[in-house]
Amino acid sequence: MKKSTSPLLLAALLAASTALPSCVASKKFDDLKARHEATEQARESAERQAREAVAELKKANEELSALRLENKRLVNDSAQTGTILRRTQGLYRELSDTYDKLLKNNEKVLANKNADYQKVAQDLARREAELGDLANNLNKSRNEIDKLASDVKSREAKLAELEKALAEKDAAVNALKAKVSNALLSFKASDLQVKVKDGKVYVSLSEQLLFKSGSTKVDPKGQEALTKLAGVLKDQRDVNVVVEGHTDNVPILKGTAGMADNWDLSALRATEIARLLTVGGVQPERVTASGRSQYVPVAKNDSPQNKALNRRTEIILTPKLDELFQMLESNSTPAK
Template identity: 85%
Template sequence: MKNSSPALLLATALLASASFTSCVTAKKYDDLSARQKATDQSREAAERQAREAVAELKKATESLNELKLENRRLVNDSAQTGTILRKTQGLYRELSDTYDKLIRNNEKVLANKTADYQKVAQDLARREAELGDLSNNLNKSRSEIDKLAADVKTREARLAELEKALAEKDAAVNALRAKVSNALLSFKASDLQVKVKDGKVYVSLSEQLLFKSGSTKVDPKGQEALTKLAGVLKDQRDVNVVVEGHTDNVPILKGTAGMQDNWDLSVLRATEISRLLTVGGVQPERITASGRSQYVPVAGNDNATNKAMNRRTEIILTPKLDELFQLLDANSQATKPTK
């Protein structure tokens, strides 16, 4: 017989199995518990068979002992003793074979159960490793989600600031348009128009209001309009002023003093108007004079009416948007992907 009893081997295997079940999820634990229950049932059957084998062995041993006693009593009876001895020896061999068979069967059952326990233990270890990986991935995902949520919250705050700045800018542009329109109400709509486009206020002055044909000197009526406009703009220190001169496609007369073409005419007219605005109180550093010649028409140069529309001066009023640009730059930097 072996030194360890079957019951001790089973208990040891069960304890080894139980040590691996502490870290699995409830669903997986239920599955393993079911398998463990089946294993326990098999173990109980094996133990029951072992007990029966031990009982049979004990019974056989007792029978053997009785036969041995009987054999000693009959050893002197030659004929009877010989018969009984041979019978006893035969029974002894049978009992020994039965005993060895029972031992082999019991060892085989224990070996099978041990293999099952080892398989369950390996499966538990694998599942535990998988759960560990899943837990690490989940923690990593949660950290990334928390970071994304914080980034979204920051961007929402910046977006709210940007929307507020845009709304304030739009309000400032509309207020500026209203002030300019009110200051220039006395002029005809055909000579002077005020409109908002692309977040800027455009004051369009016709040539008829400002200049005689081919001239760069502003007429008195035009000077009156520019003086009123300057009166509004001089207090609007956060507004930049761009003066653009525009012409039709009719070439200037040859020999016109100081001018070669419509580029010169448009630039000189823009410069003259800029000078009058500074005389009216607008800070010179806020004004930019430019000539666009005939290349930005508002109508086709195919008839007198359209050509008159193209001969114009546009004064473009742009609120300074330093704060808005700072917000846009900060938002752009915040949305750049991190390395």
Template identity: 55%
Template sequence: MIFLKFSKFSFFFCLSTLVFTTSCVTKKKYDDLNSQLSQVSSDAANTKRSLKLAQAQQAKLEEELGKLTEANLKLISDSTDTGIALRKIKGLYTDLTKTYDNLIKNHEKLMSNSAAESSRLSSDLARREAELKALDANLKASKQQIDKLSVDLKTREERLNELERVLAEKDKAVDALRSKVSNALLGFKDKDLTVNVKNGKVYVSLAEQLLFKSGSTKVDPKGQEALQKLAKALQGQDDVNVLVEGHTDDVPVAKITGIQDNWDLSVLRATEITRILTKAGLDAAKVTPSGRGQTAPVEVGKTAEIRQKNRRTEIILTPKLDELFQILETN
């Protein structure tokens, strides 16, 4: 670049000298010199542009050189890390090789014993498969049994519900019957006549003094009135059976014609009451006389009061339980 500047200066210096020293220059030479001067100026401008371009390329190359230098340093660092990692990998490879060799040895040892072990395992597997089949069969049988029990349970629940319904209706009917009989016999004293419910039945207990004189089998007028009212209350109760039980105390009966003992007396009294009830309108097929004698006392004792309580007639009213028995029979 210094050389170019010097040459250009020298050229202009020489030209000026030539012009000033030569007082008379031909036009042709002058034109040639101008042409050369223009050419030199153009070459100088081109050279200047090339120089700037070269400088720009030099700056770019220097920048790229810096980047390459930095990348080279990084590669050197990565190479160091890679070398460390490679050495570790080589160590691991050596360990893995040793482990592999040990595994091969153990495998060969296991293979030498595998025949017996395989036979044992096959035997165990066959045995377990047989057990599994047996368990599966038992499971299916149990499931069938459970299904059957579920159906039976559902059927029993339905029967139980039906039974509870029938029992509830029976209890309701018994309560209604007791109320009806009690209302029909309201005019009698409690000591002569009581109406109670026991074991799903209505018990009408009539004391001896209301019905009979001592040792007699004929019902007094007051007793006949009570029996007729009872018969009237029971009319239309086709689903009620009537049991007439005669009871005596433990004192032997006096020698009366036709009466041998307390058995006879209780039976004859029950029969007489049955006759009055049926004449008053009850169906004879639904009324049953029974004599218990002294075998079913209300209280045990020898006092006059206890013996008086035991001398009684009990009329037991039992609602028919055909529907209930039918449900029970199906169970």
């Protein structure tokens, strides 16, 4: 009777049709399937030969039984008995030899086919193990891809949020620059400049506008500018104010009261301007004064014009970025 294809082979064929990720693996599996089908055909042929041999043997046994009856009947016939008996015995030997040959040939064929089948079964088991490993690796890769896709989606959302916060910060900086510029429109560009740099608003005031040479007391015109600036900044509570004093490289006159060098001069000027801003309404805790002396020039100190450019006070307005920094820190934290 013909045997049906094993469940293991069907499972392997199904797994191969759905899980093999490449043409090479499919080709190897098709080859294995062809070999298995060839083995099944050979096995079926051997079984068919065995059935034929059994049928022939049955037929021979039936003939042998008939001959035995005939032999028993002819024993009593003296003349014919010997001849028939010898013929019958010869036929019996021939039938026995034929049966033995058929039996031995059938056993040999079955043994060879069984060995081939065992080899194919072992190869199939090995392929099934390989397919299982491939399926596990594929599932692992899919899980990793899903996790990466989720991480990318999360990072894209955070990036969009960060870009929105940066855009809002830039808009706030530009709005602040516009307010400061409008408040200080009456002053000459040579004395006062407002610009945006690195996300901050820089208000640069020349020494000519603020101080007499070597002095730390702000002139009336400079006080007017600072009062207008303070009027804008006092309502901008999310803006920090840094006042930086700058000088050229010309040393101060010896004996100047309370000052040893340009460090003192720049720091005292910055402190005086910071004080005037707080008098104008800016909260003191938002204001920082610092002296930079001659070490951060905007031009070479090689001409009177360039030295005049370096003698300046810069008021740096920085929006508070606590929320933005928290977002940056959150984005830089490695995902667990």
